[in-house]
Ligand SMILES: Nc1ncnc2c1ncn2[C@@H]1O[C@H](COP(=O)(O)OP(=O)(O)OP(=O)(O)O)[C@@H](O)[C@H]1O
């Protein structure tokens with residue numbers, strides 16, 4: 001890091017910030033540990049992308065408090081679009097790191113489900129948060145950005161579904177950055193206890209663009225025995241925002257985690273999605289799509305580690321690159337010793353729309369066990385002229401034909417997004433980015 | 436006179452530097468059904484592809500005109516809008532694009548902006564045509580041609596033909612891979628379009644299809660040229676005697692395009 005964030009903040013600032021938010025003592029101590037480690041740890045070194053000149057320093061940390069809203073109609077149209085207005089959804093909205101709206105259906109409350117912003121969870125369920133906050137999934141000392149994340153976390157959500165509870169309606173969280181230079185150190189924890197099920201969708205949006213800001217986002221997702229978690233997201237940070245995004249899942253016996261990630265940031269981005277299939281017969285489908293445009297540089301990692309016997313991991317990532325955008329897609333399937341009958345599959349494809357764009361697929365299989373199955377497919381290419389010809393032979397213009405092919409290429413993830421409004425917004429964002 | 440006229444004059448076509456068509460002449464008018472037969476590798480699909488504007492085929496000489504307008508000057512989509520339609524021997528599979536969305540975009544491409552087909556009307560037309568072709572309605576929600584069986588792909592081509600109602604339809608081996616029932620259904624679809632405004636060029640290897648869809652003219656291609664033309668009786672002779680007699684008549688030893 002160049003201008004050294006760590007010189008702009010000090011222990012006193014961090015203590016004061018924690019006190020102001022009435023956090024439990026362990027959280028304050030945790031922040032201070034993070035800060036100390038951030039002083040000495042190195043920046044992450046994403047494979048094949050040099051980030052030494054990326055600006056992870058220019059940001060404000062503490063926002064003016066945002067006013068709560070009573071009704072979704074008070075939201076600006078741009079934000080409203082992400083919400084299914086007709087029915088009252090399970091929905092959290094954080095504006096500039098502050099909770100401004102929360103609705104949870106009665107059924108949800110009666111079942112003992114916790115669905116709230118991180119700050120409230122720290123007050124109401126401190127021990128529960130403590131058990132999961134940067135303990136078993138992401139750890140504080142992975143590199144400077146995780147340590148800094150612990151020190152400066154300023155927003156997030158906490159979802160806890162008790163044993164045997166199946167939540168039918170999706171849980172939605174919207175993290176909305178309105179203040180131009182504000183950093184988002186956002187932390188999401190999702191816990192699905194044994195035999196429970198849930199669907200969670202998050203949206204990151206910024207209603208400004210060029211001002212420099214930083215997003216440092218971590219999600220930790222825990223699926224206990226036989227639990228099922230479906231996790232959807234649309235990341236849409238603005239051009240001026242430099243992003244570090246880390247989503248990690250732990251799946252125990254017979255558990256299933258499905259990711260459907262729409263990685264649509266406009267600024268430089270490191271995004272990693274790692275799932276550990278710890279339990280026997282656990283399953284992960286990690287699906288992600290991205291569009292790169294302008295001069296942005298992005299580094300994506302999708303990784304699944306199979307520990308459990310008969311565990312099944314499938315990575316699917318499709319990226320579209322235009323203008324002078326650069327991106328690399330790492331797909332890593334790893335099977336450790338003892339993971340007999342495990343399966344590691346992956347498909348990484350990049351569609352190039354301009355000659356100045358650069359895209360790369362980097363599939364890796366690391367297998368330490370004999371009795372397994374694995375496979376990968378990777379490609380980087382242009383729109384197939386014969387497909388274009390077929391569509392155009394029905395009268396469809398070249399532009400429209402390309403549009404159809406691009407949307408089709410990204411459809412496997414778009415179609416997985418569980419909330420209709422979000423699905424439509426992802427389609428819109430794609431439309432905006434590719435045209 | 437009604438309908439459109441497609442004129443092909445002295446057409447020479449190369450693929451990857453190799454000359455495949457060596458001077459084809461053919462005129463198809465509205466209301467006329469033409470059949471092209473000929474052994475494998477003699478240039479039939481090349482002719483169809485060159486007319487539609489396949490990116491791999493390069494026209495080096497000759498003309499293609501529709502109602503006097505220069506087809507070779509047109510982009511592929513413009514050719515479709517001028518009235519041409521090609522049911523392809525090997526239709527592309529397009530992942531992520533539903534058949535229904537594709538059909539709707541195709542229909543709208545032939546309409547003015549702002550005059551798009553209303554959704555309900557589209558669904559009704561599509562459903563009717565699918566019923567007529569005895570297609571499973573779920574197919575419309577599947578990705579275009581992806582995982583379709585050979586026969587399903589062919590029906591899907593005819594479905595497009597029926598919905599787009601072009602002035603000139605070119606059908607490249609629409610009967611290959613079809614079982615007897617499917618062949619009847621597909622023929623029924625083609626015959627439904629038969630009227631004085633529709634001209635059709637049917638490429639096939641088999642009499643079977645031509646028993647259901649009777650051609651007015653029959654042409655035989657060899658070595659990248661039309662070597663013989665006649666009426667429907669030519670089909671019977673080819674079916675019983677094969678191509679040997681034509682080869683002898685013209686002193687052809689190797690009927691394929693060759694070097
Ligand atoms: N890419 C290519 N490079 C070289 N030759 C090619 C290429 N594509 C096609 N050809 C050749 O062009 C010739 C004509 O092919 P075409 O597909 O037009 O034949 P056809 O008459 O339609 O045959 P069939 O009855 O088997 O469909 C064949 O000899 C074929 O091998």
Ligand SMILES: [Mg+2]
Nearest residue numbers: 479480481524
């Ligand atoms: Mg052919």
